[in-house]
Amino acid sequence: MANGVWHTGYGIEINLSLPDLGHPDRPDLLREITASVAERDPQLLECLAHHEGRECLSESGGKPPWMFVRRGRVGGRRPLVASHLPITHRATPAESAQHKATKERIVETASRSGLGAVAEASTANRRTISDALVTGPGGRRIGWEIQYHHLSPSSVHRRSVNAVQHQITPLWVAKDRTASLIDRAPWARVDDMPWRDIAGGKEMVIRGGYRYLQVWKCVTSCDRHCPVNEGAGHCGNVHAEWFLPALCQPEKKPVHLEDLVVSSATGESVPVYVPNRGNGRAGRHMWVPAADCERWQALVGEKVPLPLAPVQEEDDEITFAEQEIDRMCRAGEEGQFGSDARPIRDMGQPTGGVTLPRMPVQHSRTSTLITFVERAAASAALGCPPWELGPCAECGQLMRRYGRNAAMFCAVCRAVLNGR
Structure with missing residues (x-):
């Protein structure tokens, strides 16, 4: 994988393995080169081999020598990696059919329930196009984003922020437990099923992203383990945590896609962001019943709005190996060496716990x-x-x-x- 790139705007060579990128006099350089290609000149970053007059494998294959910078994932490290354009994932025919069937099912469900629904709705500045925009009573707008393939965290953040700024609550749909959109915006995960089943009305259960608040007194007669003592004994305090429907006591009925389409637009279900009280750096996004949200806010004595600034998590920290620049063109190898398997983000365990004395x-x-x-x-x-x-x-x-x-x-x- 390439750890160096040429900046055509400044006329400088950038070493991606150094904390200052080799240019301590340019503190904003990292932000500039990691910006979305849609927000900068596509020819801003150039393959070093091409710039130095050597063979660029990408150009030899009929593609441009221009590059973009992303976080790789190699052996637990997160190095910055320079890859050749194009950067967009081309959906397979199966993914495209799943996407279309899910979008149509959302719109049909909303219309059948008396809600406003429009497919491919764009914001005023046309920077964000929701796959389905559902409007409920009082003008509450939910922008459904069906994302069945990988999307970078920065893209999820940028599109979510733009939606919120236009009074649209984003709701991202994933089918993969490793999807990077999970917990970076309000989300829901469904099963990976054939498009014919989706279009045919087969049950679509929300497997992740929707939770119920459970509050219990930690005494010996309680069936739950003590989260403070890690299951060893009971502390006598009152605990509150968010659980998946199947893990509630008593067990709650599963939430289906149709349920969330209607309840999110009517306000019966609302998005909640629960900061991680352990390190204060990350948190969890979830959809919850409105009544549970009110109870949670009473318990913790605060209301946390959906974050508009990206929250860096531990598995996003950039690793700088401080190496010499590899000047060989690595086009064709970038996918092989640039990323290990993504970690599972939807773990399903109780989350957002708080203990009251x-x-x-x-x-x-x-x-x-x-x-x-x-x-x-x-x-x-x-x-x-x-x-x-x-x-x-x-x-x-x-x-x-x-x-x-x-x-x-x-x-x-x-x-x-x-x-x-």
Whole structure:
């Protein structure tokens, strides 16, 4: 794979294996050369072999000597790689048929449900064309993007930002668990199925990208493992995490493509972005029921908007090997050596977890202040209205103290008292 390229605009040689690209006086150079070809001069970057008058294998094969720069994936490293144009993936006939059938199914579902639906709708500046634009009550617009082949993260980000700026919520559809669009914008993953099945109305289940909020009190009677203690014992706190329908307790019904077409446009399902609280650098995009979104915002006490700036993740960090430039033209080898298999991005495990501290034990008659977040967490975990909550007469933990099926002591204290 090529680690060097010629910049025709500045008339300089760029070493992609160096952190400063060999030009410490140009801090914006990396951003400039990694910009989409659609946003710059296609002839900005040139094959070094061609520039130096040696054989360019791409040009010998009837293709241009112009290049673009991308992140490769080699043995766990992410080096910058220079590859020859063209950069676009040409969809196979099967991919094109799948794409068309999915688009038509979305439009037909929306129209049948009384929603506005247009195929191949473009924004005012024509920088983004949604495969299907569905409009719901109140002018809520969902821009469906069916992406059944690989698309660069920068392209996903650019098109999503443009959609949001035009009051369109992007909804990307993938069929591959390694798709780079996953968690870089609101998304949904469906099965890889023949276009005839899609067009024929075969069930299309949302396999990833749609979740439900589960809130539970971590006690010995709970069937769930403690996420804090990694399954060893129970901490007594209240946990909240987002689960796939099949992993909920009780299990939720699967969400189908038709369900999401309608609920996203009506506002019954909304996109949520949950930052990774571990390192603060990345997060998770998901579609969730609107009621679960409101409950989550009450629990965490914040509302996180969809990010308009790209969030760099660990597997996106550029690796600089600081090597000499390889001046040989590598056209024809770039696909072979430029990228290992992409990692699985849709893992399906619970995500976005938050743990709320349990109520302090009361050793006096003085009542302990219950915060809004604690009350919301207990209400969700115990399945009762907030006004039925109160402290256990023994330990002071929040419990269902008032209303029907109320008690004076929590289940743990009752078990202890009965054993005396």
